[in-house]
Amino acid sequence: MQDESGRMPRVKVIAIANQKGGVGKTTTTVNLSAALAARGKRVLLIDMDSQANASGTLGIEVESDQSLYPALIGEVLLEDLIRPARRRNLSIIPAHMDLSGVEVELTQSDSHLTCMYDAMAGLRRSNYFDYVFLDTPPSLGVLMTSALCACDEVITPMQCEFLSLEGLSKILYVMDQIRENGVNSRLKHEGIIMTMYNNTKLANEVIRQVQTVLPDKMYKTWIPRSVRVAESPSFGRTIMEHDPFGTASLAYQAVAKEFMARHRN
Numbered sequence: 001m002q003d004e005s006g007r008m009p010r011v012k013v014i015a016i017a018n019q020k021g022g023v024g025k026t027t028t029t030v031n032l033s034a035a036l037a038a039r040g041k042r043v044l045l046i047d048m049d050s051q052a053n054a055s056g057t058l059g060i061e062v063e064s065d066q067s068l069y070p071a072l073i074g075e076v077l078l079e080d081l082i083r084p085a086r087r088r089n090l091s092i093i094p095a096h097m098d099l100s101g102v103e104v105e106l107t108q109s110d111s112h113l114t115c116m117y118d119a120m121a122g123l124r125r126s127n128y129f130d131y132v133f134l135d136t137p138p139s140l141g142v143l144m145t146s147a148l149c150a151c152d153e154v155i156t157p158m159q160c161e162f163l164s165l166e167g168l169s170k171i172l173y174v175m176d177q178i179r180e181n182g183v184n185s186r187l188k189h190e191g192i193i194m195t196m197y198n199n200t201k202l203a204n205e206v207i208r209q210v211q212t213v214l215p216d217k218m219y220k221t222w223i224p225r226s227v228r229v230a231e232s233p234s235f236g237r238t239i240m241e242h243d244p245f246g247t248a249s250l251a252y253q254a255v256a257k258e259f260m261a262r263h264r265n
């Protein structure tokens with residue numbers, strides 16, 4: 001989408017999306033955001049899941065008066081909700097439980113597709129951030145579709161598991177619909193990040209299938225399954241802070257490098 005002056009804005013908004021739960025969306029949003037921030041990019045993470053897992057992983061306390069909800073219904077400015085995320089170059093808009101109310105309140109409203117895009121207008125104009133990452137909830141409800149309508153690109157984390165491909169085709173279908181109905185005709189499927197990889201016959205077969213169906217989309221780095229990743233949220237740490245030289249930390253840093261190369265910076 002273009003800004004009001006008709007120029008392409010520089011800030012890129014990327015939704016990390018897959019309607020399946022437990023596939024590594026939040027883990028990928030947090031660690032990719034943090035790895036890019038550590039490389040000098042100005043990054044904003046917007047937690048759009050009422051479970052607030054991204055906020056928790058970064059050790060950010062969630063306060064009830066700082067929810068995205070009032071910004072989605074136009075009562076406050078989204079920019080006023082931005083907080084430092086205790087890491088250089090990284091900011092966050094935390095989530096709050098009340099976000100689940102959006103699903104009920106906005107479903108009937110005309111603005112349910114455009115609420116997030118409208119809320120981000122000032123943020124896009126200001127051009128302060130290089131990248132804005134949206135951590136989305138595990139459903140195809142209002143929050144997810146509004147994120148898909150508001151973003152420039154989608155990255156899909158995918159577990160190396162049976163039925164993962166079916167989940168992928170569903171989100172690609174929804175993206176096609178959003179493009180076709182003109183709400184976000186520039187929406188791009190940027191890529192697929194394979195998560196929780198272990199070197200089994202099944203995982204390798206899933207990877208081979210994705211490579212066959214969507215040859216250019218898959219990031220070359222696969223995120224390995226690692227207990228250190230699973231435990232890092234309970235310490236309020238990214239994987240780079242929790243286990244800097246572990247395989248998953250190195251993988252997320254390699255993904256950040258690939259992301260920058262794919263975005264020519």
Ligand SMILES: Nc1ncnc2c1ncn2[C@@H]1O[C@H](COP(=O)(O)OP(=O)(O)O)[C@@H](O)[C@H]1O
Pocket residue numbers: 020021022023024025026027028053138195196197223224225226227229230231233248
């Ligand atoms: N590479 C990994 N290795 C081991 N556990 C992981 C890995 N990535 C994510 N997890 C764990 O799997 C669970 C689901 O991940 P999460 O990122 O919350 O998925 P989603 O946001 O898609 O629901 C979490 O408990 C998380 O800590």
Ligand SMILES: [Mg+2]
Pocket residue numbers: 025026027049053136137
């Ligand atoms: Mg999540």
